Amino acid sequence: MLCDKCKKNEAKIYYTEIINGEKTEQHLCEECATEYTSFPMGTAFMDQEITLGSLLSTILGNYYNNPHGTERTEKEIYCEGCGMTYSEFMREGRFGCAKCYDSFQKILDGSIKNIQGSENHTGKRPKGFETKTQKLVKELSELDKLSIRLQDAIEKEEFEEAAKLRDKIRQLKKEEIGNA
DSSP: OBOTTTSSSBOOEEEEEEETTEEEEEEEOHHHHHHHSSSOIIIIITSSOOOHHHHHHHHHHHHHHOTTSOOOOOOOOBOTTTOOBHHHHHHHSSOSSTHHHHHTHHHHHHHHHHHHSSSOOOOOOOTTOOOHHHHHHHHSOHHHHHHHHHHHHHHTTOHHHHHHHHHHHHHHHHHHHHHO
16 A cells, blocks of 8 residues: 555555544555654664553653644653653653652643543443442342432432332332242
8 A cells, every 4th residue: 555645655654643533544654654743753663672661652752842843941850759750761661660650640641631632541341341349239139229229319318219119128028028
């Protein structure tokens, strides 16, 4: 497949960009990808093994060091736990200690928000996945489930719903006594 931009070289980079919910796909050669995207293709990716750390540090570095084409003149931020500077983190691609997350949190939050559109990740769960709470609730008897719902209705001051639940509980208890 030829490059979408120059139409001469073979496309080796498949670049997807989502801006304001609109998805744009580009098939680019290495030269056009270097010009068109913010990734330094010749250094971080072509000469070294690609690891998650190197990819993340490259992406974060592009947003932190030059997010809008301007140079930053801030004092160097460092971790009080291990002394690692943000520049060292960008070079290494990983933190030196657990306190690094707190030390660089403001920078990371802004970068992550720029990259994925939100500071929070709400991943997916496998089909059929149940939390511990859901498993416990599933194991409860119908009477116990109704009792929990009754307590919740009382706390929320939903007295009509509470009265209906109370009546269902009484009926279930009568049925249990009758079957015993």
